[in-house]
Amino acid sequence: MSASETVTIRLSPEIKSKLEALAQSTRRSKSWLAAEAIALYVEQQIWQIAMIEQAVTLADSGNAEWIDGARVEVWLDSWGTSNEKPAPISQ
Numbered sequence: 001m002s003a004s005e006t007v008t009i010r011l012s013p014e015i016k017s018k019l020e021a022l023a024q025s026t027r028r029s030k031s032w033l034a035a036e037a038i039a040l041y042v043e044q045q046i047w048q049i050a051m052i053e054q055a056v057t058l059a060d061s062g063n064a065e066w067i068d069g070a071r072v073e074v075w076l077d078s079w080g081t082s083n084e085k086p087a088p089i090s091q
Helices: 013-026 030-061 069-078
Strands: none
Touching: 013 030
C-alpha cells in the first residue's frame, strides 16, 4: 500500500450527506471517494494550466494564426442553421 497523509476538509452539511449516501451506495469509504475526487480535480487543473501555458507560448511566439473575433462570431452563429458557414481561416 502506498503512503498517504491525512488532510482535513470542511464540507457543507448537504455535501457531507451526499458523500455519505454515495459511499453507502458504492460500498466505498468517504475517504476513498474524497481522495478520488481530489485526485481527478488536481489532474484536470494541471492539464488545464498546461494547455493555457502552451497557448500563451504559441501566442507569444509569432507563429500563432489570428482570426478576427467578429468572423468567428458569424461562423458560430451559423451553427445548426441551414446556412452553416465554413470555419474562418487566418488571412
